[in-house]
Amino acid sequence: MTGPEEFAKLFAGAFGRQDAAALAGFLAEDADVLTLTGAVLETAAEAEAAFAGEFAGIFAAARLVTGKHRLRMLGPGACVVTQRFVVSGARDDQGAELPRFGAILTAVLTARSTGWQAVSLTFSAAGQ
Numbered sequence: 001m002t003g004p005e006e007f008a009k010l011f012a013g014a015f016g017r018q019d020a021a022a023l024a025g026f027l028a029e030d031a032d033v034l035t036l037t038g039a040v041l042e043t044a045a046e047a048e049a050a051f052a053g054e055f056a057g058i059f060a061a062a063r064l065v066t067g068k069h070r071l072r073m074l075g076p077g078a079c080v081v082t083q084r085f086v087v088s089g090a091r092d093d094q095g096a097e098l099p100r101f102g103a104i105l106t107a108v109l110t111a112r113s114t115g116w117q118a119v120s121l122t123f124s125a126a127g128q
Contacts (some may be wrong), residue, residue, distance in 0.1 A: 001096070004071060004079045004081055004114065005117065007109060007115075008069055008081055008083035008105060009024065009109060010026065011021075011023065011026060012064040012066055013017065013106060014026075015059075015062070015063075015064050015079070016062075016063045016064060017079045018055035018060065019057065020048045020049075020052035020055055020061075021048060022094070023047070023048070023051050023074060024044045024045070024047050024048035024051065025046055025048065026116040026117060026118055026121075027044040027118050027121060028041060028044065028110070028112065028118065028119045029044050029045075029118075030042070030043060030062070030111045031043065031044050031047065031117070031118055031119055031120060031121060032119070032121070033046070033047040033048070033050075033118045033120075034121070034122045034123065035050050035051065035054060035055060035123055036054070036059070036087070036103060036123050036124065036125065037050075037054055037058065038105050039054075041052070043046035044072045047108075047121075053102075054102055057091075057093075058085075058090050058091060058092070058098075059087075059089075059090055060091060061089040061091065061096070062087055062089040062090045063087075063088050063089050064085040064086070064087060064103075065083060065085060065086040065088065066083065066084075067084035067085060067086065067102075068083075068084045069081075069083050069084075070083075070084070072081040075082075076111075077110055077111035078108070078109070078110050079108075079109050080106065080107070080108055081106070081107045081109060081110075082104065082105070082106050082107075083104070083105045084102065084103070084104050084105075084126065085102070085103045085104070085105065086100050086101070086102055086103070087100065087101050087102075087103050088100045101105065101125055102125065102126040103123060103124065103125055103126055104122075104123075104124060104126040105121070105122070105123045106121070106122045107121045107122075108119065108120040108121075115128065
């Protein structure tokens with residue numbers, strides 16, 4: 001990723017491909033993560049396993065439609081990205097499609113030697 005302005009678009013693309021490894025690649029090794037299913041994680045490796053589990057279940061065919069986006073620079077090498085999404089294609093335990101719902105992604109990004117990475121990422125359902 002060349003800059004933080006690309007983060008939300010790249011996140012949505014990886015989510016739509018159900019690519020847990022790509023999502024984990026956006027995270028710092030010691031990132032704090034909250035997933036849409038409520039998993040609370042403390043490393044990129046834990047997040048990758050959680051995302052893979054979600055993609056094997058509820059989000060196996062899910063897609064994200066982007067909404068309002070905000071990028072706030074906190075100083076040199078640090079920013080907050082906020083992105084609203086609509087999640088479609090989620091499935092229940094019996095495989096029936098769930099209604100679309102709103103979600104919000106908030107990520108604190110820092111510039112590191114490997115590029116911009118999220119040190120904290122919260123992806124949660126949002127009220128309509």
